Amino acid sequence: xxxxxxxxxxxxxxxxxxxxxxxxxxxxxxxxxxxxxxxxxxxxxxxxxxxxxxxxxxxxxxxxxxxxxxxxxxxxxxxxxxxxxxxxxxxxxxxxxxxxxxxxxxxxxxxxxxxxxxxxxxxxxxxxxxxxxxxxxxxxxxxxxxxxxxxxxxxxxxxxxxxxxxxxxxxxxxxxxxxxxxxxxxxxxxxxxxxxxxxxxxxxxxxxxxxxxxxxxxxxxxxxxxxxxxxxxxxxxxxxxxxxxxxxxxxxxxxxxxxxxxxxxxxxxxxxxxxxxxxxxxxxxxxxxxxxxxxxxxxxxxxxxxxxxxxxxxxxxxxxxxxxxxxxxxxxxxxxxxxxxxxxxxxxxxxxxxxxxxxxxxxxxxxxxxxxxxxxxxxxxxxxxxxxxxxxxxxxxxxxxxxxxxxxxxxxxxxxxxxxxxxx
Numbered sequence: 001x002x003x004x005x006x007x008x009x010x011x012x013x014x015x016x017x018x019x020x021x022x023x024x025x026x027x028x029x030x031x032x033x034x035x036x037x038x039x040x041x042x043x044x045x046x047x048x049x050x051x052x053x054x055x056x057x058x059x060x061x062x063x064x065x066x067x068x069x070x071x072x073x074x075x076x077x078x079x080x081x082x083x084x085x086x087x088x089x090x091x092x093x094x095x096x097x098x099x100x101x102x103x104x105x106x107x108x109x110x111x112x113x114x115x116x117x118x119x120x121x122x123x124x125x126x127x128x129x130x131x132x133x134x135x136x137x138x139x140x141x142x143x144x145x146x147x148x149x150x151x152x153x154x155x156x157x158x159x160x161x162x163x164x165x166x167x168x169x170x171x172x173x174x175x176x177x178x179x180x181x182x183x184x185x186x187x188x189x190x191x192x193x194x195x196x197x198x199x200x201x202x203x204x205x206x207x208x209x210x211x212x213x214x215x216x217x218x219x220x221x222x223x224x225x226x227x228x229x230x231x232x233x234x235x236x237x238x239x240x241x242x243x244x245x246x247x248x249x250x251x252x253x254x255x256x257x258x259x260x261x262x263x264x265x266x267x268x269x270x271x272x273x274x275x276x277x278x279x280x281x282x283x284x285x286x287x288x289x290x291x292x293x294x295x296x297x298x299x300x301x302x303x304x305x306x307x308x309x310x311x312x313x314x315x316x317x318x319x320x321x322x323x324x325x326x327x328x329x330x331x332x333x334x335x336x337x338x339x340x341x342x343x344x345x346x347x348x349x350x351x352x353x354x355x356x357x358x359x360x361x362x363x364x365x366x367x368x369x370x371x372x373x374x375x376x377x378x379x380x381x382x383x384x385x386x387x388x389x390x391x392x393x394x395x396x397x398x399x400x401x402x403x404x405x406x407x408x409x410x411x412x413x414x415x416x417x418x419x420x421x422x423x424x
Contacts, residue, residue, distance in 0.1 A: 039381055039419050041411050044362045048406040051360060053353040053394040055283055057329065059274025061294065061344040063265030064332075067227060068234075069097065071255040075217035077103045078255040084262070086233045086248070087341065090225040097223035097261050104218045111211035118204035125200055129193035136186040143182055146175040229264035232342045265342050270333055272304060272346055275326035278313055283352040285309075290331055290350040297339055304331040304348060355392065359400040365412045366390065366398055375404055376411040376420065383415040385422045 071078050082098035090096060153168035233248040238256075249261050272292060276284065288306040310328035317323045331348055333340075366388065367374055373390055376383035388403030404410065 039378075039383070039415070041383075041415055041419065042413055043378055043409045044365050044412050046400070046404050046406050046408040046410060047360050048357065049360055051353075051355040051358050051392065051394065051397060051399050052351050053392070054349045054396070055280055055352050056395070057274045057276060057348045057350065059272045059329070059331070059346060059348065061270055061340055061342055061346055062273045063263075063267060063342055064269045064271055066232075066263040066265040066342075067229070068260050068263045069223045069225075071097075071099070071223075071257060071259045071261055072217060072220035073257045074213060075099065075104060075220055075257070076107065076214075078221075078257070078259075080249060080251050080253050080255060080261075083233070083249060083251050084231045086231055088231045089229070090231060090264070091228050092225055094225045095222050096225050096231055099221040099255075101218055101221050104214050104221065107214045108211060108218065111207055111214055114207035115204060115211060118200060118207050122197060122200045122204060125193065125197045129190075129197065132189050132193065133186075136182065136189060139182055140179070140186070143175060143179040147172060147179060150175050223261065225264060227264060230267065230341075232263050232265055234260050234262055263342070267338070267340065268336065270336060270340055270342070271307065272331040272333070272348055274329045274331070274348065275316065276309065276329045278325045278327070281309070281313075281327055284329075284350060288350055288352075290348045292331065292333070292346050292348045294340065294344050294346040296341070296344045297337065300337070302337065303334040305334060306330075306350065307332040355399060358391070359404070359406055360397045361388075361400050361404065361410060362412060363393055363396055363398050365410045366393070367414055376415050377404060378409040378411065379421075381419075383411050383420050385420060 077100075079100040080097065081100045082095075084090065084094075084096040088096075150168055150171035153164075154172055236247055236249045236253055236255075236259075249255070255261060284306060286306055286308065290304045290306060292302045292304045294300070294302065307330045309330075313325040313327050315323045316326045361375065365375055367376070369385070373388055374385050375388050377386045378384075386403055389401040391399040391401050393399075
């Protein structure tokens, strides 16, 4: 009886031992499985190579050479009636801009009427001058007859009374005075007639000049392409508002004399215009190579070279207050793509420094803790917080002096506490 009771007591103890052993094995298996499982967190590989520090500059594609077509200077009101679209390929002589000719056509009709009226007035003045000359000639002839008749009466001498003789002498003097007055009047009439005709001729010349100018202005209302190229419509500086930026010229817009409407760029050689911050001026110099990525042409990198940097900085009031000072920078493309268009936005990457044969880690994988720089190195299924020393830090990569080695994998995002082990 005692033996049976002992067996019943030992059986539960054996079962408990077995369950404990199973739990230990399961925990070990779970821990091993956890150590062998790679956590779901982005990582990067530590490498060894050349460190290249780059500077990114944003700019706009512009042609090195272009032909700008502007609105005529003396063509009155200028309203765009027809306008070629941006990107249109044109040949020499093609009409690219047509302004509304109605105003100039009315001006031409008015000036033609003024010219005809001036011709009629001149003809009328000349006719009146001829009539006045004929009347003066008749009066001069009559005055000459009066003088001769008065002299004839004086020549009678003693055959007439002394009183009649004196009256005849006075008649001669009176006729001669009238002749002198008539000569002055003829001269005055001639001078007035010449002045009147000259004024009317000047009026005619002005009307003719205005007519010729209006006709030339009418011919200038058509802007033709002087060379083959692709049309690029320029912004209308009077279209900007407080709610939006400037817009390109459109059909129906009113232009001002001399306004730049469009350009025909030479796409065989284009460059990138950009603004360089004053703090980065000392990092760049001419003839440095660059890689350009155009936003409208994704997936393609273009080679370029730094051509020039302005000597003086310009104040940029669009960047807020206080305004920044920027330098104008030009990058010339070494390989030109036919898909490039003026106005496209591009980002240039220029190598400013190169350090060979160093340990490199992504800049985004370096974090700060308690004022020290650390990385999170992957060890099995956890990340070990490891202090590092950095010689130089760039925008994308950093030079590591010690702390990690090439081939180590580090997290590019700070791990959660359950996946991290800190080293004191």
